[in-house]
Amino acid sequence: MDVIELFKSMLERKSETPDDGGALSWISEYLEGYTSIVINREEVQNLFIYKKFGEGEHLCFAGHVDVVPAGEGWTTDPYTAIEKDGYIYGRGAQDMKSGLSAFIQAVHDTKDFGGTLSLLLTSDEEGPAKNGTVKVLEVLKEKNLIPDACIVAEPTCSHVFGDAMKVGRRGSINGVIEKIGKQGHAAYPEKATNPIHKVAQVLHHMAGVNLDDGDEYFSPSQFVVTDIRAGMEVTNVTPGKLKMMFNVRNSTKTDQKSIEDFVHKYFKEMNYTLTLDQSAYPFVTDSNTHIVRSLDKAIEKVTGVIPEHSTAGGTSDARFIAPCGVDVVEFGVKNDTIHAPNERTSKEEVQKLYEVFRELIDTY
Numbered sequence: 348m349d350v351i352e353l354f355k356s357m358l359e360r361k362s363e364t365p366d367d368g369g370a371l372s373w374i375s376e377y378l379e380g381y382t383s384i385v386i387n388r389e390e391v392q393n394l395f396i397y398k399k400f401g402e403g404e405h406l407c408f409a410g411h412v413d414v415v416p417a418g419e420g421w422t423t424d425p426y427t428a429i430e431k432d433g434y435i436y437g438r439g440a441q442d443m444k445s446g447l448s449a450f451i452q453a454v455h456d457t458k459d460f461g462g463t464l465s466l467l468l469t470s471d472e473e474g475p476a477k478n479g480t481v482k483v484l485e486v487l488k489e490k491n492l493i494p495d496a497c498i499v500a501e502p503t504c505s506h507v508f509g510d511a512m513k514v515g516r517r518g519s520i521n522g523v524i525e526k527i528g529k530q531g532h533a534a535y536p537e538k539a540t541n542p543i544h545k546v547a548q549v550l551h552h553m554a555g556v557n558l559d560d561g562d563e564y565f566s567p568s569q570f571v572v573t574d575i576r577a578g579m580e581v582t583n584v585t586p587g588k589l590k591m592m593f594n595v596r597n598s599t600k601t602d603q604k605s606i607e608d609f610v611h612k613y614f615k616e617m618n619y620t621l622t623l624d625q626s627a628y629p630f631v632t633d634s635n636t637h638i639v640r641s642l643d644k645a646i647e648k649v650t651g652v653i654p655e656h657s658t659a660g661g662t663s664d665a666r667f668i669a670p671c672g673v674d675v676v677e678f679g680v681k682n683d684t685i686h687a688p689n690e691r692t693s694k695e696e697v698q699k700l701y702e703v704f705r706e707l708i709d710t711y
Contacts, residue, residue, distance in 0.1 A: 350701040351435075351694055354448035355428035357412075358437035364413040364474035367392040371412060371468060378455055378466075386486050388478035391471040395483055397492065403462030404637070406711055407494035407673075408450035408704070409480070409664060410501070411472030414439035420688030434691040445692045445700060446500025446679035453704035460708060465494060472664050480664040484671055496638035496674045498707075499665045500700070502682035503657070508696045509650030509703075513677035514639060515564055515631030515658040516666055517596040520606060520623055527618040530587030542589035542617075543577050549613040558601045558609060564631045564658050565598030570609070596661075599629045627662040630669040637711075638674045645706040646678070649699055654678075678703070 348356075360368030371394040375383040378396055386393040392412075397405075417425035417438045425438040437444075447468075454464055467487075471479030487493050503511050526546055531539025550572075557567035570593060577589035595606060603623050610621050632639060634656055646654050660682075668675045680696040 348452075350448055350452040350697060353452050354445060354697050355435065357444040357448050358428040358435070358439060359426055360412075361426045362412050362414055362439070362470065363416050364472075365390045365392070365470045365478075367412045367470035371470070374451060374466070374468065377451070384486065384490075386483050388482045391469065391478035391482075393470070393479060393483050394468045395465065395487065395492070396468075397463055397465035399463045400460040401462050403460075404496060404711070405463040405465065405492075405494040406638075406708070407465045407467055407497040408454065409467040409497050409499045409668060410443055410447045410450070411469050411479070411664065412444075412447060413470040413473050414442070414444070415473050415686050418688060422689055425690075430694070433695065434693050435697070436689060436691045438690055440684070440690045440692045441502040441680055441682060442685035442690070443501050443679060445697045446502070449697060449700040450498070450500050450704050452701055453708060456705065457708050461711070463494075464708070465492075467497070469664070476664065480667045484667060488671070493671050494673055496636070497665075497668050497676075498638070498642065498704075499663055499668070499675065499677040500679045501663050501677045502679040502685060503677050504679070504681040506681075507652060508681060508699055509646045509652035509654055511655045511657045512642060512646070513658060513660070513663075513665070514634060514656040516627065516629065516660070516662055517565060517568075517598060517658055518625060518629035519627040519662055520595045520597055520603060520625045522593045522595070522606065522610075522624075523622045524591045524593070524610060524614065525620045526589040526591070526614070527620075528585075528587050528589065531585050533583045533585055536585065539585045541585040543586065545617055546575075546589055546591065552613055553609075558595065558605060559598060560600070561598055562600070564656070565600070565629065566659065568595050568597040568601035570595055597629055599631065627666040628670070629658075630666065630675075631658060632669070632674050632676055636674045638676055641707055641711050642676060642678060642703075645703045645710065648706055649702045
């Protein structure tokens, strides 16, 4: 089996979160000579599979077999791998069964390595991510199997294959502000405290404002308002409460305390509550680490492209791996149809991704 055949077979496994579509047991059988640790939690299927070739570094490839639901608007069956005009269509083609297939085949074809090779796989990345990679890492800590370096094969490229790798990710902080007012009749505004009027006076100082200046890796952390609601959808009653929701994709320069201070600066004269929840913390892997330098060279050799080191985009399971002291990066195919109808990637990208991973393993 070559990487394209493997890729097509993965696409045809319907593995909507948290179902793995039988992929993990098949992978375990396909990688003969590797030791498998099955770590299932509730409905989530997880697999860590490894082989120690030598005494050198432990290099791990991580990813997810689960996909988001197909949804509507497809011109082909989302769970039949359709090849057309050099592209292969199917749910998960970019996110991330291309990366998954490339590193499985690269590891399968490896006959020698200086250290330990492993795969960390879950069916719970597109869902709550409560019983996936985080649970595997807990077991790896207990068994002293935490890798030295890890590549998460999420789709990272923008315009051409090879133009970007992720060397970090921004964090994500969700917030809810509740401004308490006093409900009243619209004809007697002096007898009420209208929270809409109060918040309107400060909103322009907050919405879309950068909380820091960013740095060479991170764009500025921005206060992004995602929802504002109040009232009963009537015209003669002023509301007694307003709720405003927001999100901050934060760099290492902004944390929960600085957001609390920012909100209080404008709400200090108001009766309000603030609730913050951090779903991901920012991290960055130094460009001088072994994994970054080695992956840079492998990408350039295979593609002729020097990749940008980026931290843009949302979150991935790399956010769980980095705090374990692992040098983690992300690299995969172009990202332009993920989660959309008619998701696709080119055969050439999948083949070249396999070649990049093979080159990395051979030279690491």
